[in-house]
Amino acid sequence: MEFITAVGRPEAVKTDAIIVGVHAGGELTPSARALDRACSGAINAAVKSGDMTGKRGAFLPLLGLKGVAAPRVLLTGLGSKDDFNERAFSDAVRSSLKAFNGAAKKVAVAALDWQVKGRDAEWQACNVAIAARETAFRTDELKSKREPVTQGAETVAVLSKTRSAPSERGLRYGAAISNGMELAKRLGNLPPNICTPSFLADEARQMAKKWKLDVEVLETKQMEALKMGSFLSVARGSEQPPRLIVLKYKGAAKGAPIVLVGKGITFDSGGISIKPGAAMDEMKFDMCGAASVLGTLRALAELKLKINVVGVVAACENMPSGAAVKPGDIVTSMSGQTIEILNTDAEGRLILCDALTYSERFKPSAVINIATLTGACVVALGGVNSGLFSNDDALANQLMAASRESGDLAWRMPLDEDYQEQLKSNFADMANIGTPGAGAVIAACFLARFTKAYPWAHLDIAGTAWKGGAAKGATGRPVPLLTQFLIDRASR
Ligand code: BES
Numbered sequence: 001m002e003f004i005t006a007v008g009r010p011e012a013v014k015t016d017a018i019i020v021g022v023h024a025g026g027e028l029t030p031s032a033r034a035l036d037r038a039c040s041g042a043i044n045a046a047v048k049s050g051d052m053t054g055k056r057g058a059f060l061p062l063l064g065l066k067g068v069a070a071p072r073v074l075l076t077g078l079g080s081k082d083d084f085n086e087r088a089f090s091d092a093v094r095s096s097l098k099a100f101n102g103a104a105k106k107v108a109v110a111a112l113d114w115q116v117k118g119r120d121a122e123w124q125a126c127n128v129a130i131a132a133r134e135t136a137f138r139t140d141e142l143k144s145k146r147e148p149v150t151q152g153a154e155t156v157a158v159l160s161k162t163r164s165a166p167s168e169r170g171l172r173y174g175a176a177i178s179n180g181m182e183l184a185k186r187l188g189n190l191p192p193n194i195c196t197p198s199f200l201a202d203e204a205r206q207m208a209k210k211w212k213l214d215v216e217v218l219e220t221k222q223m224e225a226l227k228m229g230s231f232l233s234v235a236r237g238s239e240q241p242p243r244l245i246v247l248k249y250k251g252a253a254k255g256a257p258i259v260l261v262g263k264g265i266t267f268d269s270g271g272i273s274i275k276p277g278a279a280m281d282e283m284k285f286d287m288c289g290a291a292s293v294l295g296t297l298r299a300l301a302e303l304k305l306k307i308n309v310v311g312v313v314a315a316c317e318n319m320p321s322g323a324a325v326k327p328g329d330i331v332t333s334m335s336g337q338t339i340e341i342l343n344t345d346a347e348g349r350l351i352l353c354d355a356l357t358y359s360e361r362f363k364p365s366a367v368i369n370i371a372t373l374t375g376a377c378v379v380a381l382g383g384v385n386s387g388l389f390s391n392d393d394a395l396a397n398q399l400m401a402a403s404r405e406s407g408d409l410a411w412r413m414p415l416d417e418d419y420q421e422q423l424k425s426n427f428a429d430m431a432n433i434g435t436p437g438a439g440a441v442i443a444a445c446f447l448a449r450f451t452k453a454y455p456w457a458h459l460d461i462a463g464t465a466w467k468g469g470a471a472k473g474a475t476g477r478p479v480p481l482l483t484q485f486l487i488d489r490a491s492r
């Protein structure tokens with residue numbers, strides 16, 4: 001799918017179809033009005049007849065309007081002007097593009113007319129691209145017979161009166177973010193017998209080749225030499241060897257890098273503290289943090305942002321076996337701190353703590369880890385907001401700003417010292433689980449003990465990285481948030 005800005009009057013633009021908005025009560029947007037004038041009132045007539053109410057989700061195709069170059073005009077209902085928000089904008093793009101069922105290859109959308117409070121042409125164009133790409137995404141690479149795809153639009157044009165740099169920039173951002181999200185979704189959706197730690201390492205190698213990134217993959221021996229006793233304790237129960245993947249993007253001659261650290265548990269059975277059977281298949285999504293790191297690097301490389309970023313992916317399986325780590329085992333992390341493992345299902349923090357200590361070597365300006373870390377975060381925030389924890393207010397505020405700009409929501413959670421007591425162990429420096437209560441905070445407090453050397457933030461994406469139920473699948477979040485954050489950092 002290609003994105004362009006089409007410059008000109010709506011009635012003159014050469015395209016297979018043009019989408020124009022109508023608000024509730026039949027109020028035409030400026031482009032709809034222009035078309036109406038060109039075709040001497042056919043659009044107003046459609047509104048008067050009651051065939052287009054302007055309600056959200058309503059649409060009406062009109063064919064062969066006289067005086068209009070495009071053979072198809074799609075009127076799309078935008079609902080009340082006052083309530084027209086970000087979500088209504090993206091819904092309108094998605095539903096109207098789907099309405100063509102592949103009949104139109106070139107589609108122009110007059111979406112710069114669709115005013116969302118506080119949003120500009122760059123935001124509008126970016127979100128046209130993201131919403132359009134969502135209509136074309138499929139997960140069918142493992143179906144023996146693929147559904148005959150009703151081909152979506154090949155070219156989507158944002159209609160603009162004049163040449164618009166913000167619109168062009170927005171389309172470029174939107175396409176790159178979509179590419180990153182699609183990579184994250186694909187990796188997330190792949191089954192755990194295919195998407196193993198070594199598979200993720202191969203994906204990273206391919207990415208490095210294509211985008212000219214530096215890549216290094218550490219194996220068990222090297223992790224042993226680094227004394228990553230905590231990470232290795234999780235990997236021990238599995239037949240699949242662990243991998244620590246390091247991908248480096250260098251877009252600036254100088255400047256300390258931002259390090260993105262992803263939790264890459266390619267399957268989380270719980271280990272000896274085994275999980276109940278219901279929905280256990282969804283624990284293949286426990287590598288969505290890792291997938292978001294790769295997806296963000298993909299977006300960043302495409303945008304050629306002037307910034308340095310290191311992606312670190314800690315990948316292994318969490319499985320029970322005779323060799324597996326047991327409740328009560330005490331391990332020594334790379335930092336030297338000892339950990340009493342009271343529950344082998346609290347494994348994400350055990351692999352991340354060593355990856356976070358390892359990240360010190362990059363002398364980072366900030367480290368952000370992304371992890372499907374706790375069921376408690378799903379209880380607290382559901383599927384709407386990711387949990388954001390940080391030891392640095394400036395970094396947290398930048399991430400919150402990126403969250404608002406991208407619509408990829410996050411909510412700041414506490415990290416007060418008082419919670420740390422819950423991690424006390426009688427036999428080691430700390431336990432890997434706390435006393436009951438505030439599970440998402442306790443997991444973050446555990447990580448905070450390993451991140452004192454740099455400004456750090458942790459995104460708990462347990463509720464936002466995938467959807468269960470009928471629409472089961474990875475969401476590609478938080479690639480939009482992270483990419484926006486890097487766009488902002490690169491331009492300051
Ligand atoms: N990967 C899970 C967290 C998770 C659970 C994400 C359900 C999404 C849905 C994590 O490794 C885990 O098992 N966490 C435990 C921690 C507990 C043992 C302290 C949890 O949340 O139950």
Ligand code: MN
Binds near residue numbers: 347348
């Ligand atoms: Mn677990």
Ligand code: ZN
Binds near residue numbers: 265268345348
């Ligand atoms: Zn897990």
